[in-house]
Amino acid sequence: MIQSILSNLAIILLMHLFMSMLVNFRKELSAWIFRSAMILLVAGSVISMLYLPILFGNFALDLRFIPLVFLSYIWGWKYAFPTLLIVSIWRFFMGGDGALPGIIFGMVGPTLLALAFHHRAKLKGKYTEKLLLIIGCWFISDFPIIFIIPNGLEVFKDIALVRLFTFIATAVILYTFIALERQRRTLNEKLQRLAGEDPLTKLLNKRRFYEIIEGKIRCERLQHYIAMMDLDHFKKLNDTYGHVIGDEVLCKVARILKRHEQEQIRIARYGGEEFILYIGNESLEKASQILEEIRAEIEGTCFITHQEKPIRITASFGLSPIDENSHILESVNQADKNLYLAKKNGRNRVVTPHDASILRTS
16 A cells, blocks of 8 residues: 555656646747646646555555646646546546546546635645645545445545545645745746846846847847947936935936836846847837937936935937847947947937937038
8 A cells, every 4th residue: 555655646746847847948838838738747647546546455546636636726727627627538438336436526526626726826825724625625535435335434434544644745745846846946037037137226237138139139030229328427426426326316217217128128237327228120210219218208307306406317328220240249339339429419318320420420
């Protein structure tokens, strides 16, 4: 019996291992492929346990409802119902006197009970509720033995404690593995985010920005632009009000920029008071208009009040298209040159390549 219990447990843990691998690659898979793989994986695990029963005297039982309950509780009906349908059909065609009760009480009942709690599903907390859910599933699965088989009450008494302990222990082990994997994945995502994030403004840092933009240039046949942005007279602001106030201004500017960010507009802190922007899938006029909207919003914002005096700042922009036949740094360099022209010619303005050619000849 111990060997059979361990075999069922091994199947469940192997299922968890492959589910974790699927979740890790979820972004690379389509929603349909991911869901289908999850359904087939859990269904395969349940079906495997049907062929490795735990023997209690003349009765063959298993831990089939554990994968179904966890799938239902965590992932919901879109995953649970197809899985339940597959394993129910398989069990029905396996035949035997216990086929129909095994389907109804061993799989359908516990799955429906777990689905009733899906809207409350949280990995952390509610431990008593989770424990009562497993006990409830055990009761649905095993209590009908009393009425289905001869001497059912005696059989139920003989196996109840072992079965209940086995279900609870298996559920706790699986839950612990899921929680640890979720914690590892959350920590890894946080570390990846921090590695690509400017610690002060929470915008992308320069390294991560280049990674994203280079990927877009390779994969998307769009018109791409790079813009360099610099806060005007920021050194004077720092010298006058101090670096703490300067940092507050940078953070508020970052929040303004963040409001304009979308799939085809990505923004990063370049260094100091400089920011770099990517604009894709737009004409030169539209890209210039987007920068002009940002410039006007910064100019119209009261960043902080110091000794009853509002502090206002402006920003200058240099815009350049990205040439797909040259390195992105060449476009950054050209945008930086246009930014220099913006600052040289009065600041608080957007200089496009067209503007730059006029300013250089004037």
